Amino acid sequence: MxxxxxxxxxxxxxxxxxALALAATALRAQSATPALQSHPAYDGAVRLDPTxxxxxxxxxxxxxxxxxxxxxxxxxxxLQDVQITGADVRRVTRGTQRGLARFEVGLTPAxxxxxxxxxxxxxxxxxxxxxxxxxxxADYVELGLDSFWFPVLDGFPxxxxxxxxxxxxxxxxxxxxxxxxxGDTAVIRTTVPLPDLAxxxxxxxxxxxxxxxxxxxxQVRTHHTTASPALVDAIRAVAVQCAEYLNVRYGRARPLxxxxxxxxxxxxxxxxxxxxxxxxxxxxxxxxxxxxxRAISQTGFLCHELAHFWASGADAAGADNWVNEGFAxxxxxxxxxxxxxADAWTNTVAQWRARATRAGAVWIPGRTSxxxxxxxxxSVPWLLAQLETRVGESAIDQxxxxxxxxxxxxxxxxxxxxxxxx
Numbered sequence: 001m002x003x004x005x006x007x008x009x010x011x012x013x014x015x016x017x018x019a020l021a022l023a024a025t026a027l028r029a030q031s032a033t034p035a036l037q038s039h040p041a042y043d044g045a046v047r048l049d050p051t052x053x054x055x056x057x058x059x060x061x062x063x064x065x066x067x068x069x070x071x072x073x074x075x076x077x078x079l080q081d082v083q084i085t086g087a088d089v090r091r092v093t094r095g096t097q098r099g100l101a102r103f104e105v106g107l108t109p110a111x112x113x114x115x116x117x118x119x120x121x122x123x124x125x126x127x128x129x130x131x132x133x134x135x136x137x138a139d140y141v142e143l144g145l146d147s148f149w150f151p152v153l154d155g156f157p158x159x160x161x162x163x164x165x166x167x168x169x170x171x172x173x174x175x176x177x178x179x180x181x182x183g184d185t186a187v188i189r190t191t192v193p194l195p196d197l198a199x200x201x202x203x204x205x206x207x208x209x210x211x212x213x214x215x216x217x218x219q220v221r222t223h224h225t226t227a228s229p230a231l232v233d234a235i236r237a238v239a240v241q242c243a244e245y246l247n248v249r250y251g252r253a254r255p256l257x258x259x260x261x262x263x264x265x266x267x268x269x270x271x272x273x274x275x276x277x278x279x280x281x282x283x284x285x286x287x288x289x290x291x292x293x294r295a296i297s298q299t300g301f302l303c304h305e306l307a308h309f310w311a312s313g314a315d316a317a318g319a320d321n322w323v324n325e326g327f328a329x330x331x332x333x334x335x336x337x338x339x340x341x342a343d344a345w346t347n348t349v350a351q352w353r354a355r356a357t358r359a360g361a362v363w364i365p366g367r368t369s370x371x372x373x374x375x376x377x378x379s380v381p382w383l384l385a386q387l388e389t390r391v392g393e394s395a396i397d398q399x400x401x402x403x404x405x406x407x408x409x410x411x412x413x414x415x416x417x418x419x420x421x422x
Contacts, residue, residue: 132268
């Protein structure tokens with residue numbers, strides 16, 4: 001720690017480092033034994049009618065390594081007909097948590113860790129918020145974690161599994177797993193652990209042939225409904241550049257799998273599920289101040305989302321979410337510097353600094369909620385950028401390589417990493 005404090009002379013950096021040091025002992029005492037010690041496995045049979053938004057599903061969720069007497073399941077609150085059963089289930093209590101249905105599932109007491117299986121049935125009309133991330137229409141369906149269309153375990157652990165999805169009208173589907181289709185049924189199999197079961201379906205999804213990065217070897221394939229070929233090619237070219245940049249640096253032991261790049265025509269947020277990335281193109285169709293502004297925006301966004309293949313694993317719903325987002329943002333900014341230019345980096349750092357002035361704390365002892373977006377996406381990368389000017393690019397390269405390739409996924413662990421490297 002001494003080296004880090006000596007080098008980071010900026011008062012803001014000192015304040016964050018001091019807060020992390022004070023919080024380490026507090027969190028060590030406060031953190032409970034995690035309820036999940038491995039990846040839950042899902043097996044689902046789902047019938048969805050996009051015209052009426054009616055959803056009927058049966059899920060079998062097998063959770064290994066449970067060490068508590070309660071598991072919390074979150075679902076879209078519009079799914080009123082929900083049943084949760086299982087050999088280890090003693091009671092189920094339904095409540096509400098931030099607009100979601102929250103089911104507290106009491107389990108039979110047991111000594112030590114043991115696997116449990118939940119049988120979950122859901123039925124109802126799926127109501128989607130107007131955030132723009134998820135959509136259910138006759139001509140377009142986009143569903144993922146944000147809609148809570150499937151039962152989500154509290155804490156958002158990574159999961160794997162199989163979903164048999166029945167649609168009344170055969171639609172073309174791309175998902176965060178392998179897809180096979182027969183008639184009106186699509187089978188989605190996810191083998192890469194992710195916190196989501198995400199897919200896009202439409203009558204016509206145009207898939208472009210995969211194109212690889214010359215050095216990194218990553219294949220990028222695009223899927224869209226109405227995008228122009230020129231825009232698709234431009235976005236895919238940026239994705240290939242980002243994939244190559246990141247894979248060369250961080251992918252030696254765990255390289256990026258083939259990337260599925262989905263380009264919906266909507267506005268609203270994009271998101272990444274490691275190798276499955278949704279990039280809304282509505283805002284990229286209009287005029288930009290310049291082609292360079294568009295290049296900076298696209299490169300920053302795509303490199304950030306691809307960086308999450310490695311910069312993930314911290315509790316996305318809790319106080320450690322800054323670890324996921326702050327490092328992905330900083331890594332993406334450095335990619336912008338290399339791929340677009342030094343002036344683009346200067347512009348990016350200025351944006352981080354502006355967000356940091358509106359931010360709350362990155363991390364404080366005892367907090368269980370997420371830090372605000374300005375802290376995660378502004379304060380953290382801005383402080384890391386300042387740190388780079390003090391310790392040099394080589395030291396930060398070493399720090400980032402270890403973070404991206406080793407399991408440093410709590411605030412306390414990242415503090416330890418800083419101390420080891422610097």
